[in-house]
Amino acid sequence: MRAFKLGERITIEKVIFVEIFLLTTLFLALGWYFNREDPFFIKSEYDLINLLVVALSLYYGYFGAIVLILFLSAGYFFFYQPFPLNALLQNLLFALLSSEFRYIWDKKIKLALADKAYAEQMAELYRRELFNLKFDYDLLERQFVLSPYSLRNILDWFNVPSSKAFMELISDFFGIISAELYKYEDGKLISLEKFGGGVKLDEKDPLIQEALELKKSFYIPPKDMLRNAMIEEVNFIALVVAESYAGKFLLAIKDMDFLNISEEALSYITVLLEHYGDSIAFEASGFSCTKFCDREFELQAYRMQLLKERLGIDSFVVVFEYPPERREEVVKLKSMVKGLDRVCIDQEKVFVLLPITPKEGVERFLERITKHLDFLEVEEIKPIEEFCNGQ
Numbered sequence: 001m002r003a004f005k006l007g008e009r010i011t012i013e014k015v016i017f018v019e020i021f022l023l024t025t026l027f028l029a030l031g032w033y034f035n036r037e038d039p040f041f042i043k044s045e046y047d048l049i050n051l052l053v054v055a056l057s058l059y060y061g062y063f064g065a066i067v068l069i070l071f072l073s074a075g076y077f078f079f080y081q082p083f084p085l086n087a088l089l090q091n092l093l094f095a096l097l098s099s100e101f102r103y104i105w106d107k108k109i110k111l112a113l114a115d116k117a118y119a120e121q122m123a124e125l126y127r128r129e130l131f132n133l134k135f136d137y138d139l140l141e142r143q144f145v146l147s148p149y150s151l152r153n154i155l156d157w158f159n160v161p162s163s164k165a166f167m168e169l170i171s172d173f174f175g176i177i178s179a180e181l182y183k184y185e186d187g188k189l190i191s192l193e194k195f196g197g198g199v200k201l202d203e204k205d206p207l208i209q210e211a212l213e214l215k216k217s218f219y220i221p222p223k224d225m226l227r228n229a230m231i232e233e234v235n236f237i238a239l240v241v242a243e244s245y246a247g248k249f250l251l252a253i254k255d256m257d258f259l260n261i262s263e264e265a266l267s268y269i270t271v272l273l274e275h276y277g278d279s280i281a282f283e284a285s286g287f288s289c290t291k292f293c294d295r296e297f298e299l300q301a302y303r304m305q306l307l308k309e310r311l312g313i314d315s316f317v318v319v320f321e322y323p324p325e326r327r328e329e330v331v332k333l334k335s336m337v338k339g340l341d342r343v344c345i346d347q348e349k350v351f352v353l354l355p356i357t358p359k360e361g362v363e364r365f366l367e368r369i370t371k372h373l374d375f376l377e378v379e380e381i382k383p384i385e386e387f388c389n390g391q
Helices: 002-034 048-079 085-132 142-146 151-157 163-174 206-214 222-231 263-285 295-311 324-335 359-372 384-390
Strands: 176-185 188-195 238-244 247-256 316-321 342-345 349-354 377-383
Touching (some): 002 048, 163 263, 263 295, 295 342, 349 359
Antiparallel strands (some): 316 349
């Protein structure tokens, strides 16, 4: 990869060299045609060569500026006597100032893009957790009152990370009759699992392309289904798109219970599809932090370590010690943590995973917890990467 980037950089520099040579030659040719005594216009009232220097230095940066100054030096040597050193130094000053401006501007753009990527990652993570906070709440809409369920209940059943188990699970809880699960790789949709008759999709369909590009799930409202069916055959009634650490997945639903067709149900299925993708990546990675914590703790630790590696986002694990006879009180800790946090209780230790939390946030967490559980003693506080690599 490094050799490839080096070769690509050399190719780009060659292109810049050729382009500047051609532009300088063209400028010289025009100057020679209009004014042979001063082909670079350095003696004219308005110094046109500085305009060229600024323009090319802003466009090509430091490398282009250096190449241009070398060409101008050669031109001055052959076409001017005595050698115009002051003019060349003036050109060099303009070139360096313009190149520095280009460098600063590029750096600001890269920082802005990094901030944008960070914000998008955080928005995506908190969007997932928005629905995880609803673990203990059933949907109150009429259709879900008739068939109540909760996301926690579904996840308790989803303990086998396979596409078949996922399809059977959403069929049982959401009344899906016909659907097909795809993985999007290298611009192609790869079918992973069918349920019922499945759903055949056209990869070139603009609606599907937009859904994949924007990671946007949608459904056709029941009131529009009959109207669409009268015009043309409806190939699917909903598309669910989710991006996880295992890649991008698309669930096409062709038929499901009428009462379950809603944005709320679609959001639940999206979270489950993301959970499925993360579980696949988690199982394939062979990742393990502890020997006794449950799968949810390990999966969250896996997610946070990847966030640290990719974007440098801090997460910490607090290790508490407690007297064995007070285990029943320690269990209360699970209800005292926030939605993203995970708690793992051993015989004499408690591990609390604090995702996306700086060191200051860990200190505030300790202040809050010790007010209620003062018998807990902090053994150590470790960044997620050290905790997972040191266990």
